Amino acid sequence: GAVVSQHPSWVICKSGTSVKIECRSLDFQATTMFWYRQFPKQSLMLMATSNEGSKATYEQGVEKDKFLINHASLTLSTLTVTSAHPEDSSFYICSGSAGSSYNEQFFGPGTRLTVL
């Protein structure tokens, strides 16, 4: 399958600061990228869907001003957690899709965010 990378793999930050997570599709062009959040023992929850060059579509209950998503190119999407708080501590996973088929969605390894 295609490869998606995430950077950083883990990050610790102080409460009130902002953190940027990068998601890159290494060997394909991702027309759509998805951002998920996973709390311990829970499922991956879709946060937002972004198409290259357009604004992200956020799921209900996800604050778009807090979780800024940029999908400026077909190989890069970024998620910025602004004014992070301890409750934002979670595992963030991105995925990229080159087509409309469900099984063409390729996941990154995830980023562990800990907010102190």
Add this chain to the structure above:
Amino acid sequence: DQQVKQNSPSLSVQEGRISILNCDYTNSMFDYFLWYKKYPAEGPTFLISISSIKDKNEDGRFTVFLNKSAKHLSLHIVPSQPGDSAVYFCAASGRVTGGGNKLTFGTGTQLKVEL
């Protein structure tokens, strides 16, 4: 509201035997179901899928069964191998308005295949 549920957080099976992972869903609009496998520190990888127009799909050692009336699907792995030890996620999607290829995931089942 958990629309896709995997009620068994863990499952332990002996090598060579059958592993059966279960998944239930509540949204009747779902029309496509997928299973993903996840190793620690890696993202989920696609394993097998099934459309709602089918009740069975087989790929090598992996078979997925769908019972639409019961809103239940299961993944069978036979024979199970130690390398199958991982977390397995069930996911569902449907062509609802704006749905595209959005996935709704279950909570996962940790499978351990013992020697």
